Amino acid sequence: MSLRSQTVADVCVTIVCISLSLFLYKSRSSAGGVTYHRPQAYLLHNQVTHARLLPVNASNAFTYPTLAFLVSISALEGRFLDLGRGWIFGYGGIWGRVTGLRPEPYLTKQTGSIKSKLEDLLRARGHLDEKRSLHDAWMMTMPSFLGYEGINPLTVYFCYNSEGTFWSTVLEIHNTFGESHIHVLEIGKNEDSNPPNGYMFLSTTIHFLLTPMAPFRYNHQWTFPREFHVSPFNDRSGFYTVSVKRPTHPPLFTDITSSQRMPSPPKPSVRVHLFTSEEEDSSKVGALKLTALLRPARSTPLTSHSLLFSLVKAPFELLLTTPRILFVAWKLHYKKRLDVFLRPEPHPVAYNRDLMDRPRPTKPSGGVKWLDEGLLEYYARRRIEMFLSTRARETGIEVAILAPDPGMPPLIYSPDGSASPIRLTVSYLSSRMFSILCLCPSAEHALLLGCEAEKIFRVSSKELFIAVFSSTTPPLPTTIPDLTRLQRLRSANIPGSLGIPIPTSHFLDEKDGFGSKLGSGLLIFSHQFLDWFEKWVFTIVKARVVEGQEPWKQWDRVADICINGCLTVPNYLQNGSTIGSVIRAA
Structure with a gap:
C-alpha cells in the first residue's frame, strides 16, 4: 500500500471514530444524559432589615448585607463540604482555616455532632417518633472567619425526613450574653393560615413605609408568646409572628441528568414580627412593635471559587455583626433615649414531678444554653x-x-x-x-x-x-x-x-x-x-437602667416588700402600657 493510500485510510478511520463518538454521546444524552450531583451547600448573600415602630419617638430602621452558608448537616459532618483540604472551609474547628463550622456553639453544651444534638432536642420535646424522623436538614448560619466566631444571632434548621418531606423549622436564637433558645415550628401544628407576601421596609425621617417586594410568598407562619431576652430595650412581653419561605428542594444527595432540570438555588427567607400584648387582654396580640427580615439576594453553590471571590469582594461581612449590634444599641440608648432592661433570667424548664413537692405550672422552656x-x-x-x-x-x-x-x-x-x-x-x-x-x-x-x-x-x-x-x-x-x-x-x-x-x-x-x-x-x-464598680461604670458612661431594675437597689426592693407586702408596680406599667419599652425624658 502506498504512503498516500495509508494516509487516506487513517483519515477515514479518524472520521469514523469521531462520528461514532458523537453518535454514542447523543444516544446517551437522549437516553438519560450526563449525570450531575445536586449541590449540598450554598453561599447566601443576604439582606437583613430591622425596623422599630414603637415607641413612635424611637422609631428606627436599617439594612445591611450578611454572608451565610446553607449546608446539609449530613454532608457537613461527613466532611463532604470541605474546601481546599479543609483550609478554605472545613468542619470541626475554626483555627487553621479561612472559614469553618464546629458543633460546640450550636444547640446544647453536650458533646456530639450538630445532627445528634438536634435529634436529642427534638426527641426530648416530643417532635420525633415513629412517624417523624430527622434524615437531614438544611442549616442556615454564619461561619467563623480567620478564627473569629461571631454570636450568630439566628441559625435556622429546615428539617426533612427520609422521603425528602419538609416537616419542621427550628429557630436557634443567640443573645450577646452567651444564652440561646430554640423554637420548634412544626408544619401543620399551631400554624397560622394564609402566610403573607414578603415586604421590605423603607425608613424615612417621619415614618416607615411597607412596600411589597418582588413577588414571593412565605410558605408557613406561626404566632407564639415571646420567651427569650434578646434586646436590652424591650422587656420580655409580647408575641412573635414568624414567617418562613422554605428552600426549593431537600438536601438529600441525589443525581440529576442533563435531561432533567437543575433545581433553582434555594433562597430561604425568615421574617419575624414582634407584637405587643393588648392592653385589655395580655393573652392577645396587639400592635406591631418590631420587625426583622432575612432574605437572600443571591444564592450560589458553595465552592472554593465562589467563597474566596465573595470574601475578597467583601472581606468584613463576617466580622461586622457584633459591631453593628453595638452601634445600634448606642444609637437607641443615647440618641433615641431608650432605657435599658437588664437581662432577666431565662424562663424555668419543667422538672420531673418526683423531684418536686408540687408540680410547676409553666410549660417547658425552649432554653438550650x-x-x-x-x-x-x-x-x-x-x-x-x-x-x-x-x-x-x-x-x-x-x-x-x-x-x-x-x-x-x-x-x-x-x-x-x-x-x-x-x-x-x-x-x-x-x-x-x-x-x-x-x-x-x-x-x-x-x-x-x-x-x-x-x-x-x-x-x-x-x-x-x-x-x-x-x-x-x-x-x-x-x-x-x-x-x-x-x-x-x-x-x-x-x-x-x-x-x-x-x-x-x-x-x-x-x-x-x-x-x-x-x-x-x-x-x-x-x-x-x-x-460599687458596676454603679460607677453606669454613672460614668451615663447609661440608664429602667427604673426599679437597678442592681445596686436590690435591698430597696426588699424593703419595699417588707413595707408594702409586694413589689411596687414599675412606673412604665402603671398606666397600663403594653409597649414594653421606656423612653427617658432628656
Whole structure:
C-alpha cells in the first residue's frame, strides 16, 4: 500500500471514530444524559432589615448585607463540604482555616455532632417518633472567619425526613450574653393560615413605609408568646409572628441528568414580627412593635471559587455583626433615649414531678444554653455543697437542688444516703443563688432577696429552707454590735428598716477554720467592690437602667416588700402600657 493510500485510510478511520463518538454521546444524552450531583451547600448573600415602630419617638430602621452558608448537616459532618483540604472551609474547628463550622456553639453544651444534638432536642420535646424522623436538614448560619466566631444571632434548621418531606423549622436564637433558645415550628401544628407576601421596609425621617417586594410568598407562619431576652430595650412581653419561605428542594444527595432540570438555588427567607400584648387582654396580640427580615439576594453553590471571590469582594461581612449590634444599641440608648432592661433570667424548664413537692405550672422552656457561672459563683456553690453534705444528716431533711439546665443532674443530699420523707426542693434560675446564700446574713434575708425580690430561686417550703440554712446561734437585734466581723460585712448595705434579726454568726462560719473564713471574707469584699464598680461604670458612661431594675437597689426592693407586702408596680406599667419599652425624658 502506498504512503498516500495509508494516509487516506487513517483519515477515514479518524472520521469514523469521531462520528461514532458523537453518535454514542447523543444516544446517551437522549437516553438519560450526563449525570450531575445536586449541590449540598450554598453561599447566601443576604439582606437583613430591622425596623422599630414603637415607641413612635424611637422609631428606627436599617439594612445591611450578611454572608451565610446553607449546608446539609449530613454532608457537613461527613466532611463532604470541605474546601481546599479543609483550609478554605472545613468542619470541626475554626483555627487553621479561612472559614469553618464546629458543633460546640450550636444547640446544647453536650458533646456530639450538630445532627445528634438536634435529634436529642427534638426527641426530648416530643417532635420525633415513629412517624417523624430527622434524615437531614438544611442549616442556615454564619461561619467563623480567620478564627473569629461571631454570636450568630439566628441559625435556622429546615428539617426533612427520609422521603425528602419538609416537616419542621427550628429557630436557634443567640443573645450577646452567651444564652440561646430554640423554637420548634412544626408544619401543620399551631400554624397560622394564609402566610403573607414578603415586604421590605423603607425608613424615612417621619415614618416607615411597607412596600411589597418582588413577588414571593412565605410558605408557613406561626404566632407564639415571646420567651427569650434578646434586646436590652424591650422587656420580655409580647408575641412573635414568624414567617418562613422554605428552600426549593431537600438536601438529600441525589443525581440529576442533563435531561432533567437543575433545581433553582434555594433562597430561604425568615421574617419575624414582634407584637405587643393588648392592653385589655395580655393573652392577645396587639400592635406591631418590631420587625426583622432575612432574605437572600443571591444564592450560589458553595465552592472554593465562589467563597474566596465573595470574601475578597467583601472581606468584613463576617466580622461586622457584633459591631453593628453595638452601634445600634448606642444609637437607641443615647440618641433615641431608650432605657435599658437588664437581662432577666431565662424562663424555668419543667422538672420531673418526683423531684418536686408540687408540680410547676409553666410549660417547658425552649432554653438550650445558660450563662456560665463565674469564679465567685463557683466558689460559693462549692461552699454550699460542702455545707449541705453534712447539714442533711444533722437535720434529717433531704435537700434537692435543681439547676435551670435540664442537662445538669440534680444535686441531692440525703440524711443517710437514702430517700427521706422530709424533703426540701430548691430550683434556681441562676448560680447567683449560691452567692446570695453566702452573702446574706440569715436565711430569712436570703429568702426575701433571692426568692421574693429578685426571683432567682424557688423553694418547696420556706419553713424547711429556714431550718436547713439557719445558724445555730441566737439572732440579735441589728443595733447590737456583737456580730462577727463577717456578719458585719454582710450587713453593711442592708437597711435597718427591714427589722429582721441578724444571727451572731453565719451558718457557713460556725464550723469553718481560718482558711474558709478568709475565703468568705474575700468573697464578700469582691462582691461589694463589684457592686460599687458596676454603679460607677453606669454613672460614668451615663447609661440608664429602667427604673426599679437597678442592681445596686436590690435591698430597696426588699424593703419595699417588707413595707408594702409586694413589689411596687414599675412606673412604665402603671398606666397600663403594653409597649414594653421606656423612653427617658432628656
